[in-house]
Amino acid sequence: MADSDFRRELAQQLRVDSIRCSAKAGSGHPTSSMSAADLLAVLLDGHLRLDYQAPDDPRNDHLIFSKGHASPLYYSxxxxxxxxxxxELLTFRRLDSRLEGHPTxxxxxxxxxxxxLGQGLPIGVGIALAGSKLDRLPxxxxxxxxxxxxAEGSIWEAFEHxxxxxxxxxxxxxxxxxxxQTRETMTGWHLERYAERARAFGWHAITVDGHDVDAIEEAYQGAEATTGKPTVVLAKTRKGRGVKAVEDLPGKHGKPLDDPEAAIAELGGVRNLTVRVTRPEVRAKPYAFAVTGAELPTWALGEQVATRQAYxxxxLAVGEQRGEVVALDGEVSNSTHSDLFAKQLPDRYFEMFIAEQQMIAAAVGLQVRDWVPYASTFAAFLSRAYDFVRMAAISRADLRLVGSHAGVSIGEDGPSQMALEDMAALRAVHGSTVLHPSDANQTAQLVAQMADRKGISYLRTLRGKTVVRTPSTEDVHIGGSRVLRSSDADEVALLACGITVGEAEAAAxxxxxxxxxxRVIDCYSIKPLDEDTVRAAARDTGLLVTVExxxxxxxxxxxxxAAVSDLARPPRVHKLAVRIMPTSGTPAELLAAAEIDAPAIAKAVGSLLGR
Known part of the structure; x- marks a missing residue:
């Protein structure tokens, strides 16, 4: 059997198996899988270099289904x-199956x-960056x-980057x-329109009949021969290809076929072809960066230092200690201060420009290859990429996100720049860590610990300077807190984080x-919270006032x-937070207007105690 004939048969098998597993599950997207079957048959038989028996081999090619709903095709x-x-294929979408509705x-x-949708290609950019710039493998x-x-903007962020x-x-x-799902796309089958866009972004674009295996072969060869720019193969296909009851018909999206047995017969029946996918031949190992070693920075008590500067x-110190650490920034590095890393370790720094979705996606891609990414921008702008963070958790990704310029304390820039929902958003992410240090020595220790932290870690930093209250020798750890003052006579506990720690201490x-x-407690770890210290304060005082x-x-x-809700005698908890829409003003004016400065805290406590 000639290669072309084998590939046609393989494509039919992929279609049949997509129908079979969707029919068994009673749900799925077989028609979206059937359109791309020829494209994957040719890729699998001759172009993909991937050892499926050694999936962690660093030399392997990577295959990402950005159209993740075509999972029946992926599993086929x-x-x-x-x-x-x-x-196992026929366990698709079962509770006990690894073959989930969308791949994980x-x-x-x-x-x-x-x-x-719109995430696979930006993540692919991150993996490709790892291959080209870090692993230095082909x-x-x-x-x-x-x-x-x-139609997703993140796709075009990926094209540009x-x-x-x-x-x-x-x-x-x-x-x-x-x-x-509901109608024809905006561009339909106008492949040249897509190609013109791609070329304008600087890509090599190839248009092809997506059901002609010989034309697909030629397109893939052309893509592999292209140097200096990425390639997009734009393939004209027909949804539900090969089955008259669904081919190129609206209203068939996301549904198993009504008569799967007839469809399978129309496609030529069940096959059991196997492909010996080519394994990577290059013997090289991933590149390892040399490190010079460095001590974490420390600051003397009483110094005034912004936590963003400490970050x-x-x-930089963590990067000089560990060659696998990399940094990304959304073109505000001179504000987040990741520019220090960029200047000293440029080979491990990635400027992502004002494209926060691409920045998070690239970080996800880099960690696929075991690099340790820290991605920073203004905290307010991370919200643009929140879906990427959510999906990163589903990917079991290990990310370190850093948001600077948080809260009304940034001052005159006004509310568009003031992250006021970031801790809530990141706390809601499965398995996440949320940290908000109040001074430089806390920040340095937490930054170092994030390198080994699993899941999504978020560090919130401040624009303005704060006084260093934490001795550099004091233990600061994720899940901890710091009691600034405490006595047996405490009538109330003030729990604060970041900028409000100084206000809480002045209020005391x-x-x-x-x-x-x-009592004053610096809750620098929001998630996980130091529940033992918080619960002890609740039992000792009966009144907790949080300030944020x-x-x-x-x-x-x-x-x-949440930490005190199950106590036998829950305390009174009063939350002081920003409750009005802020405007421009000085940091002091804005803290006062939000009623989270020292006088407002003291006034609230007096009222709560009836004094």
Whole structure:
């Protein structure tokens, strides 16, 4: 059997298996899988370099289904490659199955979770950056995209960055089957329109009949021969290809076929072809960066230092200690202070420009290859990439996110720049860590600990300077807190984080002058919270007042409420937070207007105690 004939038969098998597993599950997207079957058959048989028996081999190519709803096709590919059995294929979408409705890393060699459209290609950019700039290995990153997701802005962030970085190891395959979930796409089958856009972004674009295996072969050869720029293969296909009851018909999206047995017969029946996927031949190992070693920076008590400055200094030190640490920034590095890393360790720094979705996606891609990314921008702008953070958790990704310029304390820039929902958003991410240090020595220790932290870690830093209160020798750790003052006579506990720690301490002085003794706790770890210290304060005082430069929903106050809710005698918990829409003003004016400065805290405590 000639290669072309084998590939046609393999494509039919992929279609049949997509129908079979969707029919068994009673749900799925077989028609979206059937359109791309020829594209994957040719890729699998001759172009992909991937050892399915050694999915962690660093030399492997990477295959990402950006159109993650085509998971029946992906799992059919795994079966054809010998990575799963036919029996496992038919467990698709079952509770006890690794084959989820959209692929996740639970089934090797899946790098990342997909299913939220527009994310696979930006993540592919990150993996391609790792291959080109860090691993320095010749693996390729193949990304199957759907034409509907070409409407997503993140796709075009990926197009622009991939061209800017000259990622000729990245090949996007766009399955242009014309039909979305409810109607025809905006661009339909106008392949040249897509191609013109791609070329304008700096890509090599190839248009092809997506059901002609010989034309696909020629396109892939052309993509592999292209240097200096990424390639996109734009393939005209027909949704539901090969089955008259569904081919190129609207209203068939996301549904198993009504008569799967007839469809399978029309496609020529069940096959059991296997493909010996070519293994990577290069013997090289990933590049390892030399390190000079450095001590974490420390500051003397009483110094005035911005925590964003401490982040930059600490990040550089961690990078000099560990060659796998890399940094990304959204073109505000001279404000977040990741520019210190960029200047000293330029080979491990990635400027992502004003493209926060691409920045987070690139970080996800870099960690696929075991690099340790820290990604920073203004905290307010991380919200643009929140879906990428959410999906990163589903990918079981390890990310370190840093948001600077948080809260009303940034001052005159006004509310568009003031992150006031960031702690709530990041607390809600599964398995996340949320940290908000109040001084430089805390920041440095937490930055270092984030390097080994699993899951999504978020560090919130401040624009303005704060006094260093924490001795450099004191233990600061994720899940900890710091008690600034405490006594057996405490009538109230003030729990603060970041900028409000200084305000809480000043409020305690005011209260002391009025005859009220207050405990002050610096809750630098919001999630996980130091529940033992918080619960002890609740038992000792019966009154907790939380103070945060954040909206009242979802931040420190709610973390504290959750920690004490099951006590036999729950305390009174009063939340002081930003409750009015801020404007421009000085930091002091804005803290006062939000009623989270020292006088407002003292006044609230007096009222709560009836004084």
């Amino acid at each position: 590919v795994l079966k054809a490659a010998g990575a799963i059995t036919d029996e 890393p639970r089934i090797p060699p899946t790098d990342v979770a997909t299913g939220s 693996y390729r990153v193949w990304v199957l995209c759907g034409d509907s997701e070409m 991939a061209a800017h970085a000259g990622l000729d190891n990245l090949i996007a395959i766009v399955d242009v089957n014309r039909l979305g 930059g200094d600490a990040l 002085d005011l209260l002391a002058s009025q005859g009220t003794t207050a 430069d954040h909206w009242p929903e979802g931040g420190l106050g709610d973390a504290v409420l």
